Amino acid sequence: xxxxxxxxxxxxxxxxxxxxxxxxxxxxxxxxxxxxxxxxxxxxxxxxxxxxxxxxxxxxxxxxxxxxxxxxxxxxxxxxxxxxxxxxxxxxxxxxxxxxxxxxxxxxxxxxxxxxxxxxxxxxxxxxxxxxxxxxxxxxxxxxxxxxxxxxxxxxxxxxxxxxxxxxxxxxxxxxxxxxxxxxxxxxxxxxxxxxxxxxxxxxxxxxxxxxxxxxxxxxxxxxxxxxxxxxxxxxxxxxxxxxxxxxxxxxxxxxxxxxxxxxxxxxxxxxxxxxxxxxxxxxxxxxxxxxxxxxxxxxxxxxxxxxxxxxxxxxxxxxxxxxxxxxxxxxxxxxxxxxxxxxxxxxxxx
Amino acid sequence: xxxxxxxxxxxxxxxxxxxxxxxxxxxxxxxxxxxxxxxxxxxxxxxxxxxxxxxxxxxxxxxxxxxxxxxxxxxxxxxxxxxxxxxxxxxxxxxxxxxxxxxxxxxxxxxxxxxxxxxxxxxxxxxxxxxxxxxxxxxxxxxxxxxxxxxxxxxxxxxxxxxxxxxxxxxxxxxxxxxxxxxxxxxxxxxxxxxxxxxxxxxxxxxxxxxxxxxxxxxxxxxxxxxxxxxxxxxxxxxxxxxxxxxxxxxxxxxxxxxxxxxxxxxxxxxxxxxxxxxxxxxxxxxxxxxxxxxxxxxxxxxxxxxxxxxxxxxxxxxxxxxxxxx
Numbered sequence: 001x002x003x004x005x006x007x008x009x010x011x012x013x014x015x016x017x018x019x020x021x022x023x024x025x026x027x028x029x030x031x032x033x034x035x036x037x038x039x040x041x042x043x044x045x046x047x048x049x050x051x052x053x054x055x056x057x058x059x060x061x062x063x064x065x066x067x068x069x070x071x072x073x074x075x076x077x078x079x080x081x082x083x084x085x086x087x088x089x090x091x092x093x094x095x096x097x098x099x100x101x102x103x104x105x106x107x108x109x110x111x112x113x114x115x116x117x118x119x120x121x122x123x124x125x126x127x128x129x130x131x132x133x134x135x136x137x138x139x140x141x142x143x144x145x146x147x148x149x150x151x152x153x154x155x156x157x158x159x160x161x162x163x164x165x166x167x168x169x170x171x172x173x174x175x176x177x178x179x180x181x182x183x184x185x186x187x188x189x190x191x192x193x194x195x196x197x198x199x200x201x202x203x204x205x206x207x208x209x210x211x212x213x214x215x216x217x218x219x220x221x222x223x224x225x226x227x228x229x230x231x232x233x234x235x236x237x238x239x240x241x242x243x244x245x246x247x248x249x250x251x252x253x254x255x256x257x258x259x260x261x262x263x264x265x266x267x268x269x270x271x272x273x274x275x276x277x278x279x280x281x282x283x284x285x286x287x288x289x290x291x292x293x294x295x296x297x298x299x300x301x302x303x304x305x306x307x308x309x310x311x312x313x314x315x316x317x318x319x320x321x322x323x324x325x326x327x328x329x330x331x332x333x334x335x336x337x338x339x340x341x342x343x344x345x346x347x348x349x350x351x
Numbered sequence: 352x353x354x355x356x357x358x359x360x361x362x363x364x365x366x367x368x369x370x371x372x373x374x375x376x377x378x379x380x381x382x383x384x385x386x387x388x389x390x391x392x393x394x395x396x397x398x399x400x401x402x403x404x405x406x407x408x409x410x411x412x413x414x415x416x417x418x419x420x421x422x423x424x425x426x427x428x429x430x431x432x433x434x435x436x437x438x439x440x441x442x443x444x445x446x447x448x449x450x451x452x453x454x455x456x457x458x459x460x461x462x463x464x465x466x467x468x469x470x471x472x473x474x475x476x477x478x479x480x481x482x483x484x485x486x487x488x489x490x491x492x493x494x495x496x497x498x499x500x501x502x503x504x505x506x507x508x509x510x511x512x513x514x515x516x517x518x519x520x521x522x523x524x525x526x527x528x529x530x531x532x533x534x535x536x537x538x539x540x541x542x543x544x545x546x547x548x549x550x551x552x553x554x555x556x557x558x559x560x561x562x563x564x565x566x567x568x569x570x571x572x573x574x575x576x577x578x579x580x581x582x583x584x585x586x587x588x589x590x591x592x593x594x595x596x597x598x599x600x601x602x603x604x605x606x607x608x609x610x611x612x613x614x615x616x617x618x619x620x621x622x623x624x625x626x627x628x629x630x631x632x633x634x635x636x637x638x639x640x641x642x643x644x645x646x647x648x649x650x651x652x653x654x655x656x657x658x659x660x661x662x663x664x665x666x667x668x669x670x671x672x673x674x675x676x677x678x
Contacts, residue, residue: 109653
């Protein structure tokens with residue numbers, strides 16, 4: 001199966017172009033856009049970890065190492081497409097247009113952080129595993145029924161492929177020819193469980209065969225490969241050719257969450273040979289004369305300022321108001337709940 | 352006697368049962384090499400190997416379903432749900448299969464398995480790592496639901512659950528894991544499933560609760576004792592099927608009843624406890640039954656102010672007790 005689903009890549013670890021058919025499309029502007037977003041979400045990510053360590057942010061799920069997968073796929077989307085992220089895909093969300101301050105607020109347990117900007121179709125991150133896959137099929141099918149050319153991208157990890165919802169979601173989308181890109185980030189560990197214990201299949205991409213859709217295996221640390229394969233799959237979806245399963249093989253550099261310690265279950269030297277996706281793109285840019293030191297300094301300052309402002313805004317947010325806890329359970333508040341809220345407010349008045 | 356934490360008592364119960372009976376095995380997510388996300392299975396992978404401590408694929412339905420198959424075959428599986436919040440994909444297997452097997456096969460088959468799941472809040476776990484889901488399962492004949500409150504009970508009840516010939520859902524309060532410590536005998540013992548336990552004798556009012564609520568009630572009872580109010584505390588321990596006799600006895604003893612649960616108020620296990628008291632002890636009551644529970648909102652929020660508000664604590668129990676005592 002590995003030979004049937006070889007890992008596709010456009011640039012190698014050294015930044016050399018290994019698929020000449022893309023030469024003309026690998027222009028400096030695209031490289032810079034990818035680099036900027038990857039740099040930006042890494043800065044967000046590292047700051048989040050540091051805030052968590054200082055007790056200024058809640059438990060956080062880092063995504064370092066997966067920047068090429070998240071940025072490449074998010075940039076491939078059209079403005080009106082639908083995004084179904086998990087709790088680790090805030091890099092993709094940020095790239096697609098979720099504001100940084102809201103994303104920090106989410107990780108500080110604020111309901112405000114779950115609200116995407118008006119006009120951005122981003123579902124609230126899915127925490128139970130694989131539950132968002134059938135949702136993506138449903139939303140994409142509804143777009144198709146409406147006659148638009150919008151598609152949906154569903155993010156999920158390697159562990160999610162074991163859940164029933166993964167299989168049910170893929171099958172349903174395929175039957176309906178729903179315009180969905182099932183975008184798998186195989187970072188090789190579901191918390192502590194390595195991919196070899198997760199499945200006895202050589203690839204995740206091959207699972208597409210069972211559902212009658214194309215399965216593509218790509219190097220998830222090659223941002224070009226991610227970007228162009230995602231574009232192609234989305235284009236197929238828009239043109240009525242149904243869903244695609246992409247397996248982006250990547251690597252979670254850090255822990256599952258800040259509450260996890262991977263040294264307990266991952267060999268120390270594992271993953272050491274993997275070239276950082278940003279370094280890889282930097283090598284490509286240097287080799288292709290689109291590495292501009294002045295521009296790098298400029299974006300670094302820009303990103304630093306954006307992160308600092310977002311953190312300041314997040315921290316100056318008023319404390320969560322307990323009164324709000326009772327709202328939005330239903331469109332209309334039931335009597336019992338209204339009584340509970342009144343009782344709380346009366347309790348506040350009494351001091 | 353050793354002084355153990357609640358979670359250590361759980362680990363010890365599994366270890367002793369695995370040593371005693373080689374049909375006992377564990378399956379769940381991250382239970383092997385990592386020893387579980389809460390470390391409940393720590394050391395067991397090293398001692399018993401990967402055939403008896405199975406790092407399962409990420410599929411709750413299959414973890415329970417495979418467990419059911421092995422249990423019907425004659426093994427004694429302990430399936431771990433990483434968080435009670437994530438038990439939902441397995442509901443079909445638990446309700447439609449595990450709890451129906453004995454009845455639908457006319458007693459020809461049975462399903463002796465334990466499903467362990469950490470539940471409850473107060474650990475900054477947010478919506479999907481804080482829920483109380485016991486009421487979802489608490490009207491399924493064929494299924495037993497156990498929620499221990501102390502390390503002593505945790506060890507004895509888990510050993511009883513593993514030896515039980517029917518499926519047992521074993522909910523462990525995750526805030527209790529390292530917070531609650533207590534004496535645990537080194538010898539082998541079990542505690543009968545289906546029996547509530549008086550955790551404190553009292554005369555003026557009765558608190559009926561389970562899990563972490565027991566400790567909150569005991570702490571609040573100490574405070575009331577200083578004012579001469581004597582509180583009786585009944586720990587349900589098994590929340591399905593309920594120990595009806597113990598509930599009626601405890602209610603009749605003082606005539607004033609406070610029911611405490613961390614779950615949402617409407618439709619909680621305490622609603623059934625209240626119905627039992629209303630049916631059998633109404634004329635022994637000196638005050639209306641009082642309930643203290645979480646608000647009727649979907650789940651515990653993560654923002655600290657909101658989480659604090661949602662959680663039951665000794666202060667809230669104390670206020671409710673004093674209101675009831677003054678009735």
